[in-house]
Amino acid sequence: MVDGLDDFDRSILDIVQRDCQMKAEAIGHTVGLSASAVQRRLKRMREQGIIKAEIAVVDRRVTGNPMTFITGMEIERDNYDALAKFRAWVDRQDHIQQVYYVTGAVDIIAIVTAHDVGQYDELMAQLMSQNPQIRRMHTNVVLKDLKLGMMVPVQS
Amino acid sequence: MVDGLDDFDRSILDIVQRDCQMKAEAIGHTVGLSASAVQRRLKRMREQGIIKAEIAVVDRRVTGNPMTFITGMEIERDNYDALAKFRAWVDRQDHIQQVYYVTGAVDIIAIVTAHDVGQYDELMAQLMSQNPQIRRMHTNVVLKDLKLGMMVPVQS
DNA sequence: AATGAAAGTATAGCTGT
DNA sequence: ACAGCTATACTTTCATT
Numbered sequence: 538m539v540d541g542l543d544d545f546d547r548s549i550l551d552i553v554q555r556d557c558q559m560k561a562e563a564i565g566h567t568v569g570l571s572a573s574a575v576q577r578r579l580k581r582m583r584e585q586g587i588i589k590a591e592i593a594v595v596d597r598r599v600t601g602n603p604m605t606f607i608t609g610m611e612i613e614r615d616n617y618d619a620l621a622k623f624r625a626w627v628d629r630q631d632h633i634q635q636v637y638y639v640t641g642a643v644d645i646i647a648i649v650t651a652h653d654v655g656q657y658d659e660l661m662a663q664l665m666s667q668n669p670q671i672r673r674m675h676t677n678v679v680l681k682d683l684k685l686g687m688m689v690p691v692q693s
Numbered sequence: 694m695v696d697g698l699d700d701f702d703r704s705i706l707d708i709v710q711r712d713c714q715m716k717a718e719a720i721g722h723t724v725g726l727s728a729s730a731v732q733r734r735l736k737r738m739r740e741q742g743i744i745k746a747e748i749a750v751v752d753r754r755v756t757g758n759p760m761t762f763i764t765g766m767e768i769e770r771d772n773y774d775a776l777a778k779f780r781a782w783v784d785r786q787d788h789i790q791q792v793y794y795v796t797g798a799v800d801i802i803a804i805v806t807a808h809d810v811g812q813y814d815e816l817m818a819q820l821m822s823q824n825p826q827i828r829r830m831h832t833n834v835v836l837k838d839l840k841l842g843m844m845v846p847v848q849s
Numbered sequence: 850a851a852t853g854a855a856a857g858t859a860t861a862g863c864t865g866t
Numbered sequence: 867a868c869a870g871c872t873a874t875a876c877t878t879t880c881a882t883t
Contacts, residue, residue, distance in 0.1 A: 542755060553749035571867050576862060590750040593709035599698060599743050600847045607795060607802055624839045631846040639763060639833035646763050650845050683780045683792035689806050690787040691756045727853045
């Protein structure tokens with residue numbers, strides 16, 4: 538059980554989703570609480586897993602992996618744990634940022650970073666050879682990021 | 694000018710992309726530098742925009758927007774600034790997390806969160822009416838997140 | 850030029866009321 | 867929520883490589 542957020546919690550989450558280094562005092566000033574109250578709430582939400590992680594967002598251009606690809610895949614649905622196996626595999630792949638199991642023309646959509654198309658091709662060849670449950674894939678090359686983030690609206 | 698990262702910088706980025714609250718002393722111990730050196734490098738990388746943001750990742754289930762949709766769109770390419778206008782518009786839409794301009798069968802791929810399919814439908818109706826340059830769209834409903842993150846590998 | 854160590858400053862987080 | 871306390875994180879300085 539994780540629910541029971543009040544409006545203060547929601548306002549705090551709205552802020553730290555944009556900047557998790559903001560000081561408790563500044564947050565408190567914005568939402569109308571004391572610094573200690575904000576600290577208590579942040580601690581509680583971290584412990585409850587409501588705040589799952591606090592991460593730095595790095596400019597892709599300086600990482601040596603400036604390209605992004607969005608890959609749709611069809612998965613063999615016959616054996617049920619194909620998904621679980623694939624999940625465990627992608628967890629270990631640093632180049633694979635996000636993976637979604639979806640309805641529609643494809644079963645899985647992944648967001649992949651790579652140095653260039655050659656490296657992407659290699660990564661996908663590895664993926665196919667190490668995951669026979671993936672049957673087919675097609676790729677969209679990202680020409681430009683128009684918006685990037687993990688922000689979810691929390692205001693009621 | 695933003696380049697010129699050495700192996701220490703790369704190691705630090707590798708860490709803070711997973712946990713940006715880790716203390717400089719702990720980072721230093723891991724990468725083989727003193728706390729002061731780590732703090733100086735972090736400050737520099739923040740100022741240079743190499744670290745673009747530091748954000749909290751919130752559990753979608755507690756936000757009241759538990760559903761995710763991946764939407765492909767076709768855009769009117771005739772007028773060149775259609776993209777720029779759309780970019781400005783999506784920036785103001787909290788429910789739209791990520792937007793990519795891509796090659797392939799669709800021109801744009803967006804990742805959208807919503808409370809339920811009804812709200813998603815409303816959001817997309819608004820999108821179509823306020824952005825006539827978007828001509829057609831098709832939706833994949835996310836059944837399960839297999840991996841979520843913004844992590845980019847930085848190790849040379 | 851950048852490091853590491855130490856000193857100094859500031860601030861965060863915790864406690865009790 | 868506030869005040870007081872403790873701990874510690876960041877900054878600055880400076881000698882060193």
